[in-house]
Amino acid sequence: MSFRAAIKDNFHRRWKDSVFALQFFNVMRFAAFFIVSILLVRIPLSVDQIASYEYVLFLSSIVTGWWIHGFIQGFMADGGQTKSVDKGVLFRSYSRLFFVFGTGMFAVVSGGIEVLAFYGVLSKPPTGFYFYLLFHFLLQGLILLIYYAHQKGWKKFIYLFSIYFFLIYVGSFFVLLKEGVLLDVVYRYLLVFALPVVAVWFYFYKKSEQGSPRQPFLPHVPHLTILMLIQGIGFLSVWSDGFWVQYFYGTGEVFAFFRYGGRELPFFVILTTTFSTAMIHASSTGQGLDRIKKGSQRFIRLFLPLSLILMLSSHFLFSWVYSDAFIPASFVFDLYVLLILVRVLFPRPILMAHRLFRPLLWVSVGELVINVVVSVALYWSLGVLGLILGTLAAHSFELGASLYLVRTRLRITMQRYVPVRLYLTFAITVVLAFVIKYGLFSGDWVEMLISP
Known part of the structure; x- marks a missing residue:
């Protein structure tokens, strides 16, 4: 078989894989956000108007993303607990949970944002913010529907x-x-365009009732609550940088640079997070551990050359894709590229598959505390750089603690699911590339981002 034929065959096999379909969905979401960011610059809108959109996207993402990730992880963990689980019954239970929790969350979040804005903790939401927030809530419902399709094997859907x-x-x-x-x-x-999603969701909800008894959703609440707490704490850790930037610098120029600098990061996170979530139901088996190790190898081999190319050329790319005014955002981007070092290893789905939710909760609490303390402490001497370094330290702690739990609580060695030598090569190479780049070249704009 020729090289071209092998590539084509591999693509066809991947295209028929429902995990690949999930990754495609999340990449398309990222691509949409990314293209809009370019469109806003090219129209062109002013930096302040772009910052207004970024603030709307930032707030909507942080108040919806954390709990839907807990929902999805609970949905996948319950779906893989036994082979006898009726996917339709589970989908209906989680749909009702989404409606009850989502409605209450929308009301609480809306009121909380107004209160925080009134006291000056958050900047006042721009006009039309709540239309976008409601759209984002409906988008999270689509994500639950997509993972239901994954469980059913509906790749075309x-x-x-x-x-x-x-x-x-x-x-x-x-x-x-x-x-x-x-x-x-x-x-x-x-x-308006999100309303058809509601119609499709209702159709599958009613269709899944045929021949299946209605079951209460309350039995899912205890472990689902813990998972949402874990995800909530994790999202606070991830999004705390954005909060501190808007708190210390406002939602003007520096906030826009910060948001655009983190724009490309989701491409890495999307692929690894989707894989991690999809593997929860299978991670308690030896075959599942093999798939996790192979997944890590595949991601490292993909991300190593890609991260080096992007890091070494980021200031040119930001000038070309956006404009010269956004070159400072490339420094933020390069810092966030380092975060991929903790994304390519997957101890968490193993812990979730074995339902070790409470230890994970305490790990998340430690991650948040480290993030807040280190970020704020370093801000006063390093500005935005210090805030991001705090996040890197917190995520490194989370990874190390999770690896330790898998080793001590489950007696699974790291070599069983981690390509250790390949990972060390990856980590050392990426860190050296960052150090060499900013040791030899650093523009005056870097000073703006390392000044409190």
């Missing part, structure tokens, strides 16, 4: 909705090309 989301999100922002149209109009369009 996942691909179809991936393309639908991409088209409605990017397409809605093209109305800004019409003179006089503001961002709040775009947010209204997005909400």
